[in-house]
Amino acid sequence: MRIGIFTDVYTPYLSGVVTSELMLKHALEKKGHEVYVVTANLETFHYTYDEKEKVLRVPGVPTGIYNSRLTSIYPIQAVNKIKSWKLDIIHSQTEFGIGTFARLLARQFNIPIVHTYHTMYEDYVHYITKGHFDRSSKKIAEYLTKFYCDKTITELIVPTKKTYDLFKEKYNVKRNIHIVPTGIEVERFYKENVNQKEVNALKKYCGLKKNDFVLLFLGRIAEEKNIPFLIHVMKKLIKNYPDIKMLIVGDGPDREAYQKLSEQSGCQDHIIFTGKVAWDDVPMYYHLADVFISASTTETQGLTIIEAMASGLPPLCMDDSAFRTMVFEDLNGKFFTTEKECEKIIVDLYKHPELVKNMSKQAVIQAEHCGTAQYAENILVVYQHALKNKKENMGILGKIIRKMKGE
Numbered sequence: 001m002r003i004g005i006f007t008d009v010y011t012p013y014l015s016g017v018v019t020s021e022l023m024l025k026h027a028l029e030k031k032g033h034e035v036y037v038v039t040a041n042l043e044t045f046h047y048t049y050d051e052k053e054k055v056l057r058v059p060g061v062p063t064g065i066y067n068s069r070l071t072s073i074y075p076i077q078a079v080n081k082i083k084s085w086k087l088d089i090i091h092s093q094t095e096f097g098i099g100t101f102a103r104l105l106a107r108q109f110n111i112p113i114v115h116t117y118h119t120m121y122e123d124y125v126h127y128i129t130k131g132h133f134d135r136s137s138k139k140i141a142e143y144l145t146k147f148y149c150d151k152t153i154t155e156l157i158v159p160t161k162k163t164y165d166l167f168k169e170k171y172n173v174k175r176n177i178h179i180v181p182t183g184i185e186v187e188r189f190y191k192e193n194v195n196q197k198e199v200n201a202l203k204k205y206c207g208l209k210k211n212d213f214v215l216l217f218l219g220r221i222a223e224e225k226n227i228p229f230l231i232h233v234m235k236k237l238i239k240n241y242p243d244i245k246m247l248i249v250g251d252g253p254d255r256e257a258y259q260k261l262s263e264q265s266g267c268q269d270h271i272i273f274t275g276k277v278a279w280d281d282v283p284m285y286y287h288l289a290d291v292f293i294s295a296s297t298t299e300t301q302g303l304t305i306i307e308a309m310a311s312g313l314p315p316l317c318m319d320d321s322a323f324r325t326m327v328f329e330d331l332n333g334k335f336f337t338t339e340k341e342c343e344k345i346i347v348d349l350y351k352h353p354e355l356v357k358n359m360s361k362q363a364v365i366q367a368e369h370c371g372t373a374q375y376a377e378n379i380l381v382v383y384q385h386a387l388k389n390k391k392e393n394m395g396i397l398g399k400i401i402r403k404m405k406g407e
Contacts, residue, residue, distance in 0.1 A: 183375025
């Protein structure tokens with residue numbers, strides 16, 4: 001099968017969405033499928049095509065939202081190249097820019113289009129509104145989400161029941177929705193596959209001591225991740241437990257603000273901000289820590305949780321349904337809802353390393369169920385549904401195409 005993945009973000013950008021795209025591409029290729037990627041060019045304002053990796057990058061303009069770019073909805077220079085691929089399936093990973101382009105191409109060449117919904121847009125409107133008109137903006141986000149994820153595609157994929165419920169219960173979408181949890185290459189995070197000498201060198205570089213109890217957050221450093229919650233918890237912890245440290249790995253629009261908050265809270269010697277790290281180095285950072293921690297409630301799945309568990313880190317999570325399919329209380333991780341609960345859990349694990357050890361073993365076992373082979377199989381089932389159920393009618397986007405072509 002010849003598959004085209006269309007996305008606004010791809011490597012070298014680091015995010016959960018990019019991770020899922022890479023895992024899918026690699027897993028499908030291992031099964032003998034040809035996989036092409038169409039994405040925005042984050043580096044230059046030129047078209048580029050990597051023949052070896054089969055990645056076409058389309059120029060766009062910066063959106064002001066992290067490193068993303070907004071491309072033309074119909075970059076004509078890319079059309080002939082994509083047409084030559086003779087795609088069987090288009091798999092959209094975004095609703096806007098490249099996502100709209102994917103929908104136009106699907107209609108133009110009568111290719112079934114599968115879409116994976118990754119982002120709870122109502123939780124991200126603050127990037128655009130800066131706190132103004134939030135209510136109306138969330139209604140617009142809801143409308144656009146329903147339009148792009150219901151009216152313009154052949155099949156819809158969501159990663160969790162939480163996202164499924166959003167469409168069925170809140171948005172009242174009637175179409176079939178496939179719940180396909182994203183798989184990751186769990187093997188690359190296993191302890192035996194990480195160079196321990198490099199880990200020890202990295203620990204020294206980060207200023208961590210042998211007996212430090214290390215909490216790890218890894219991800220985008222932005223408002224929706226609720227990092228101030230973690231800083232407030234650390235402020236209380238270090239008063240009595242100075243060898244508890246927190247490693248915050250990643251970059252984002254609020255990193256400087258949170259570093260300043262950490263300093264104001266007196267945590268500058270206990271919270272280490274690493275900034276952006278290379279994708280290949282990510283597994284080593286997990287192996288610097290004792291537990292993983294996240295206070296986010298905006299995840300559609302939370303791939304870093306799976307990565308952490310594969311690394312043997314019990315995840316400590318804000319109680320959110322996105323995590324409930326992977327994390328089981330007291331078996332492989334813990335849940336909290338308040339700063340006080342979070343603080344109590346951390347102290348308990350700090351004082352009882354045997355609990356951490358037991359949960360660590362169970363975390364690795366659970367992560368084994370989240371590999372890429374099964375993920376690819378589940379996605380291929382959806383592709384077969386799309387091929388079987390594709391519609392010949394042109395719809396709204398078809399009318400736009402006809403106007404573009406002067407018909």
